[in-house]
Amino acid sequence: xxxxxxxxxxxxxxxxxxxxxxxxxxxxxxxxxxxxxxxxxxxxxxxxxxxxxxxxxxxxxxxxxxxxxxxxxxxxxxxxxxxxxxxxxxxxxxxxxxxxxxxxxxxxxxxxxxxxxxxxxxxxxxxxxxxxxxxxxxxxxxxxxxxx
Amino acid sequence: xxxxxxxxxxxxxxxxxxxxxxxxxxxxxxxxxxxxxxxxxxxxxxxxxxxxxxxxxxxxxxxxxxxxxxxxxxxxxxxxxxxxxxxxxxxxxxxxxxxxxxxxxxxxxxxxxxxxxxxxxxxxxxxxxxxxxxxxxxxxxxxxxxx
Numbered sequence: 001x002x003x004x005x006x007x008x009x010x011x012x013x014x015x016x017x018x019x020x021x022x023x024x025x026x027x028x029x030x031x032x033x034x035x036x037x038x039x040x041x042x043x044x045x046x047x048x049x050x051x052x053x054x055x056x057x058x059x060x061x062x063x064x065x066x067x068x069x070x071x072x073x074x075x076x077x078x079x080x081x082x083x084x085x086x087x088x089x090x091x092x093x094x095x096x097x098x099x100x101x102x103x104x105x106x107x108x109x110x111x112x113x114x115x116x117x118x119x120x121x122x123x124x125x126x127x128x129x130x131x132x133x134x135x136x137x138x139x140x141x142x143x144x145x146x147x148x
Numbered sequence: 149x150x151x152x153x154x155x156x157x158x159x160x161x162x163x164x165x166x167x168x169x170x171x172x173x174x175x176x177x178x179x180x181x182x183x184x185x186x187x188x189x190x191x192x193x194x195x196x197x198x199x200x201x202x203x204x205x206x207x208x209x210x211x212x213x214x215x216x217x218x219x220x221x222x223x224x225x226x227x228x229x230x231x232x233x234x235x236x237x238x239x240x241x242x243x244x245x246x247x248x249x250x251x252x253x254x255x256x257x258x259x260x261x262x263x264x265x266x267x268x269x270x271x272x273x274x275x276x277x278x279x280x281x282x283x284x285x286x287x288x289x290x291x292x293x294x295x
Binding site: 001024028134135138139141142 | 169262277281282289
């Protein structure tokens with residue numbers, strides 16, 4: 001039924017809570033799993049001042065994330081899944097939608113952090129934003145509240 | 149994995165766009181489908197002699213009957229495709245009633261279409277799907293219905 005399942009991760013334990021769901025679905029549908037980690041670039045006003053430090057920080061973070069996502073990829077491959085892991089830079093929601101199109105995903109499966117109150121108003125959540133923009137089905141699991 | 153899929157509908161064709169997804173999931177998982185429509189209490193504000201808002205019992209019953217026959221028809225369609233289906237009509241506030249029924253029916257997936265409002269309308273009204281997204285303690289399958 002689903003052929004390609006896109007799973008955005010962000011390196012947190014909460015975001016990994018969706019994986020058991022993805023594994024079961026992928027097994028049932030013999031679907032390919034695409035893991036995606038998006039790294040957001042710093043806002044332009046910060047980028048203009050702290051160029052050097054930021055570039056280093058970003059490079060460091062990128063390699064850390066690559067290491068992380070490839071370890072998840074390896075674990076899923078060991079279980080016999082067809083997996084592809086990607087690390088991209090850009091706006092989170094935009095990038096998820098771009099990659100979904102690129103890899104022909106027919107489902108996006110992810111955990112939502114479920115912000116509440118003011119945090120929710122200010123940041124929204126990636127899942128809520130996707131809900132309003134994605135044209136493909138979303139499988140969302142709300143992870144427990146982040147400790148404030 | 150999914151044994152019971154809860155599908156909130158509201159009588160609109162947009163809400164029904166989730167059904168093909170639910171049907172193929174239910175067929176794969178041999179899951180039971182619970183179709184739910186929540187009726188919010190109708191409060192009539194214009195009254196002949198005073199300004200006290202009252203609940204129009206007759207109108208409410210009429211709506212309830214319409215909703216029941218709509219859901220029963222949908223239930224029949226699903227059964228026709230070999231899927232175990234059950235129609236449930238409840239009244240109360242939409243989001244919390246959906247979550248209550250999910251708990252009661254032990255649904256392990258809530259599947260629904262979102263109306264996908266954008267911009268200011270989204271900030272002010274949100275949507276039922278967004279409300280569920282913020283509060284549900286179980287997996288959700290959401291699709292954005294096209295306008």
